[in-house]
Amino acid sequence: xxxxxxxxxxxxxxxxxxxxxxxxxxxxxxxxxxxxxxxxxxxxxxxxxxxxxxxxxxxxxxxxxxxxxxxxxxxxxxxxxxxxxxxxxxxxxxxxxxxxxxxxxxxxxxxxxxxxxxxxxxxxxxxxxxxxxxxxxxxxxxxxxxxxxxxxxxxxxxxxxxxxxxxxxxxxxxxxxxxxxxxxxxxxxxxxxxxxxxxxxxxxxxxxxxxxxxxxxxxxxxxxxxxxxxxxxxxxxxxxxxxxxxxxxxxxxxxxxxxxxxxxxxxxxxx
Numbered sequence: 001x002x003x004x005x006x007x008x009x010x011x012x013x014x015x016x017x018x019x020x021x022x023x024x025x026x027x028x029x030x031x032x033x034x035x036x037x038x039x040x041x042x043x044x045x046x047x048x049x050x051x052x053x054x055x056x057x058x059x060x061x062x063x064x065x066x067x068x069x070x071x072x073x074x075x076x077x078x079x080x081x082x083x084x085x086x087x088x089x090x091x092x093x094x095x096x097x098x099x100x101x102x103x104x105x106x107x108x109x110x111x112x113x114x115x116x117x118x119x120x121x122x123x124x125x126x127x128x129x130x131x132x133x134x135x136x137x138x139x140x141x142x143x144x145x146x147x148x149x150x151x152x153x154x155x156x157x158x159x160x161x162x163x164x165x166x167x168x169x170x171x172x173x174x175x176x177x178x179x180x181x182x183x184x185x186x187x188x189x190x191x192x193x194x195x196x197x198x199x200x201x202x203x204x205x206x207x208x209x210x211x212x213x214x215x216x217x218x219x220x221x222x223x224x225x226x227x228x229x230x231x232x233x234x235x236x237x238x239x240x241x242x243x244x245x246x247x248x249x250x251x252x253x254x255x256x257x258x259x260x261x262x263x264x265x266x267x268x269x270x271x
Contacts, residue, residue, distance in 0.1 A: 047235030
């Protein structure tokens, strides 16, 4: 009976009171809206494909000399594994020069002496890995395709008279700033060849054994050949033009502010 009385006395909220209560509890709302207008686009002349284009391929020779110290004295070098790694290949436009930086990784396996007697030497095989850095530059002759690099035109500023026409108005200025983005020229290392000589000049004889010396330092002289390919991503047409220089695209914006040309009038003055 008590439950029935409670349900009978329940308060019923009107729709207006419920809506007012919802506005106080709900903070969500549409802050701002706008209808975007369309933007015009213009066709940009290009090519059918954009792909890496070979600009040049050449073999360069560099010479290297290094002093190497092993971790412990050795009496014989068993094997030297050599690999070339390039860290930098930087083409400088308008000079046709390319700067390179890298290193030669040399893993040297050598025999160390543990004991020697009765005309014998016994020991263990150890190894040492060294990185021999190198730097050089070379001038490249491009045949056919050349790098396509367009520099940015200089920025320009137009000034106006002030109100008294006695100088410039520091509050107003018209400016132009055009920035062009070019594809970088990069290189690939096709193959490498290393011819070297290892010279021991600080050896110590081992127990009066003939032609046996123990050393920890030696000189390495290397002649290195690198086959390098220069490439750049370019837009090309299909089929490729035959014996034609690559045509650079014209930039659509004016790089100069053109003023109307005044017509010069020749006056016939009496002599």
